Amino acid sequence: MCTGGCAKCLGITLIPLAVLCTLANILLFFPGGKVVENNQNITDEVWYFGGILGSGVLMIFPALVFLGLKNNDCCGCCGNESCGKRFAMFSSIIFAAVGVLGAGYCFVVSAVALNRGPKCNDGNQWLYPFQDGNYLGNHTIWATCKSPETIVPWHLTLFALLLVMSGIQAVLCGIQVVNGLFGTICGDCKCCGCCGGDGTV
Template sequence: MCSGGCAKCLGIALIPLAILSVLANILLFFPGGTVLENNEHITDEVWYFGGIVGAGVLMIFPALVFLGLKNNDCCGCCGNESCGKRFAMFSSILFAAIGFVGAGYCFIISAVGINKGPKCLTRNGAGWDYPFDNGNYLTNTSSWSQCEEPADIVPWNLTLFCLLLIMSGVQAVLCAIQAINGLMATICGDCKCCGCCGGDGPV
């Protein structure tokens, strides 16, 4: 298929990932499914809006651009460089870079959040603090009992941050694929009949 069709598929895949990332970040504001009276008790990494801004808002723009690339008739550009198809594919590389940066931001924030652990009311009387260090709680589930409140805060934060980590990783890969796809289309044209790729039909 044409590179525009490939871009459309990538755009379709990015949109639900962006929406799910936003929802996951929002749920992190309600640790353990509860509403905290003091916002300072929410884990710091949640306030960096990795899922809302990085994997969410910044990902919507590339997704919409990728979807729009299919609107032009693929083989209608053959022999007609003024149609702007190659420029459109080149511009998609720039948007793919924006999406990659957004996904990378969310990935890093999520990784830090997982390694640091949640902020909670500890059993040792230290008040609201981070009882875990350097991800040591990941292999020692018995240490989760150090957090008294909110209930189930450790699995809650761990699950949502892991989801953000996975989804942002997938988004980064998809944006990288489109960057390669856009580069090839910029150099060779969107269809085989358009230039150096050879052949008689659409890719």
């Protein structure tokens, strides 16, 4: 597949993932699907905006860049007709690195949140009743959280989704780093070509 076409496919995939990560992070502000009266009772990791900033906003920039590579102008520079395309592919590596950092941030925040567990009310006070992920394999202790209702599966499901989706984003951006290197060295098969100037490969 041409490097520009590959980048476009990656960009198309990253955009819905970024939207889903943003929505998942927003839903975490409503533990158990309910509005909490005191914002301090929301799990701390939600306020780190891993899904909104890391896998959301920061991911939109590389996604748009990847989408634009397919239609990039190949007018070239300094007498080298493939120069423009190669420079565009090189710049995509930088944006891909930004995407990896954003996805990595969301991945780490989600992993910490899953290990720590949700903040909930045990009937007396708001606290973090679980430690070192002990609730993940022991559903019986979920009853420790009296409110909000269903806070544990809510927390677990949404942060697990963020963990998986940010991991996929990081892999896709990593693929573009490799793809961008090939594009920088060889150009694009539909623009100047890797092995010749007639568009052949």
